[in-house]
Amino acid sequence: MRRFALLLCAGVPSLVAAQGFGVYEHNTCAMARAGVAAASPCADGSGIFFSPAGLAGLSGTHFSVGVTLIGAQGGFTDDFLAKTTALDNPLIPVPNAYFTHAFSPKLSAGVGVYAPYGLETKWPTAGFEGRFVGYNTDLRSIYIQPTVAYQVHPRLKVGVGFAYITSRVKLHQREDLSQQGVPGRQFTFAAIGIPNGTDFADAALEATGTGFAINFGGILKINDKLSIGGHWLTRKTIDYSGTVVFTQVPTGLFLQPNNPLLLPPTTPVDALVAPEFGAGGPLASGNAKTSITMPPQGSIGFAYKATDKLTVMADYQLVVWGWFNTLTIDFVNPASPDITLHPENKDTHGFRFGGEYQYSPKITLRGGYLFHTGSSPAQFVTPLLPEGARNEFTIGAGIDLTPKLHADVGYQYIKQSDRRGLVNTLAGNTGIFQFHAHLFGAGLAYTF
Numbered sequence: 001m002r003r004f005a006l007l008l009c010a011g012v013p014s015l016v017a018a019q020g021f022g023v024y025e026h027n028t029c030a031m032a033r034a035g036v037a038a039a040s041p042c043a044d045g046s047g048i049f050f051s052p053a054g055l056a057g058l059s060g061t062h063f064s065v066g067v068t069l070i071g072a073q074g075g076f077t078d079d080f081l082a083k084t085t086a087l088d089n090p091l092i093p094v095p096n097a098y099f100t101h102a103f104s105p106k107l108s109a110g111v112g113v114y115a116p117y118g119l120e121t122k123w124p125t126a127g128f129e130g131r132f133v134g135y136n137t138d139l140r141s142i143y144i145q146p147t148v149a150y151q152v153h154p155r156l157k158v159g160v161g162f163a164y165i166t167s168r169v170k171l172h173q174r175e176d177l178s179q180q181g182v183p184g185r186q187f188t189f190a191a192i193g194i195p196n197g198t199d200f201a202d203a204a205l206e207a208t209g210t211g212f213a214i215n216f217g218g219i220l221k222i223n224d225k226l227s228i229g230g231h232w233l234t235r236k237t238i239d240y241s242g243t244v245v246f247t248q249v250p251t252g253l254f255l256q257p258n259n260p261l262l263l264p265p266t267t268p269v270d271a272l273v274a275p276e277f278g279a280g281g282p283l284a285s286g287n288a289k290t291s292i293t294m295p296p297q298g299s300i301g302f303a304y305k306a307t308d309k310l311t312v313m314a315d316y317q318l319v320v321w322g323w324f325n326t327l328t329i330d331f332v333n334p335a336s337p338d339i340t341l342h343p344e345n346k347d348t349h350g351f352r353f354g355g356e357y358q359y360s361p362k363i364t365l366r367g368g369y370l371f372h373t374g375s376s377p378a379q380f381v382t383p384l385l386p387e388g389a390r391n392e393f394t395i396g397a398g399i400d401l402t403p404k405l406h407a408d409v410g411y412q413y414i415k416q417s418d419r420r421g422l423v424n425t426l427a428g429n430t431g432i433f434q435f436h437a438h439l440f441g442a443g444l445a446y447t448f
Contacts, residue, residue: 025068025412026050026096026114028441032396032410033354034368036313039219039229040303044406044445045098048112048147050299051217051231052159055108055149061101062110066408066443068094072121074416074435076130076383076423085128087435092120096443106151112161114143123383129197130383130423131174137384141167145215160216165236168208171384175201175283177251179426182261183275193256199249200273201283207242211294230300241289244331248277286333295320301352309358317350321375345375354394364398366410374419378429381421386433388419396441404447412439 025031027046037054041047044064047054070093075086100110123135142165149159177200178190190196217231253269255261276283301315328340354368374388381388396410416435422428 025439025441028066028408028410028443029398031412031441032366032394034352034370034394036301036315036352036354036368038231038299038301038315039227040313045100045110048098048110048145048161049114051229052147052161052215053149053157053217053219055100055110055147055159056151056157058100058108059102061448062445063099064443064445065097068439068441070094070437070439072437076431076433078431088122088124089120109148112145115141121384132176133382133423134171134173134384136172138170155221157219163213163215165211171205173203174199175203192259198251200251202247202249204245205242207240209238209240211236211238225305228302230298232298233296235296236294237291239291244288245285246277246283280335282335284333288329288331290329312355315352319348321345322347344377346377348373348375362400366396368394381419383423386421386435388417390414390416406445408443410441
């Protein structure tokens with residue numbers, strides 16, 4: 001049961017991490033710039049997330065839609081046999097949509113719908129020791145953010161948005177019988193000859209939660225060439241509630257002769273553990289809930305128009321992961337004691353550099369580079385969230401298809417530094433996680 005609490009703790013925070021398996025690519029134009037948008041958001045409404053102040057000054061009405069396809073690849077190589085187990089992730093689409101309207105030259109408003117945290121980590125169950133920590137994490141979240149922006153001065157814009165968050169998490173894990181206590185005895189099944197790595201239960205958590213956050217920002221135009229800006233997304237509390245389902249996995253094993261239970265060797269082991277799954281047992285299916293205060297995050301940056309055709313930009317991003325240091329899991333089943341965990345996450349720092357070049361009146365070329373640190377401490381790098389420091393490279397282009405219709409395409413490569421981690425909570429870090437990903441983005445924007 002405690003390992004299942006680790007699964008819940010490791011999986012849920014990644015819903016809101018700009019690092020880890022979170023997604024910062026909520027818009028193809030911004031993605032192609034390496035996410036640099038604090039001082040000069042793209043003119044398609046995506047400033048709703050990246051910098052709400054960017055809506056001010058947008059004339060007319062804009063509607064944009066886009067999708068990012070994420071192909072994650074990686075694996076775990078253990079120290080002892082040098083065996084590599086590969087991730088088995090599907091290609092995952094992450095959509096976004098924005099709508100804005102200018103009520104006056106100074107006042108604009110809009111609403112954005114985006115899914116910044118919707119990835120999946122999937123590992124094989126056959127032969128992978130990490131299945132006892134977690135073999136499948138499926139995360140989906142939707143942010144719905146109404147936003148208003150105002151130009152208070154020819155050189156100053158401000159904006160604020162109120163985000164409603166609805167999220168869902170599905171987590172799957174196997175349980176190792178050798179580590180399970182024998183019912184009514186003071187020793188585990190390992191003491192009666194059950195080998196390590198014997199699957200006897202499949203644990204599945206499905207939970208949903210909602211929350212609110214405020215996203216505000218400002219952009220100051222220093223002169224005709226230089227602008228500085230930033231945004232801040234406040235802390236948010238999400239209350240998760242759902243069900244935990246434990247399903248018995250047949251082992252087909254029998255007790256050994258002369259066993260300490262003094263039972264016949266024809267006694268099936270599965271019959272001994274079956275009552276644990278019954279009503280009132282510690283592995284009885286039931287409800288669980290938790291409340292998580294997610295950390296604040298923000299960025300600050302500049303945009304400089306170097307020439308009539310070239311603009312260079314840079315952002316610094318901070319996620320205050322130090323706020324997430326305690327998690328209490330409340331199991332409704334009285335036989336499953338509540339658990340308090342201390343993830344001890346670290347604040348993360350991101351450095352983003354991007355640029356745009358007006359290749360022709362209808363074509364804009366983009367590119368960028370970013371680096372950010374990891375949030376997981378050394379003792380908490382697991383198959384659920386094997387994240388670390390990353391270098392990322394982006395390219396893309398914007399194309400005017402008609403006077404009112406604009407298209408964006410982008411590509412991003414993520415190379416994460418190899419990082420030591422665990423696949424067995426009792427053994428510590430015993431191998432290396434590798435990870436990289438290819439992201440492909442496409443979007444359309446229409447001006448009414």
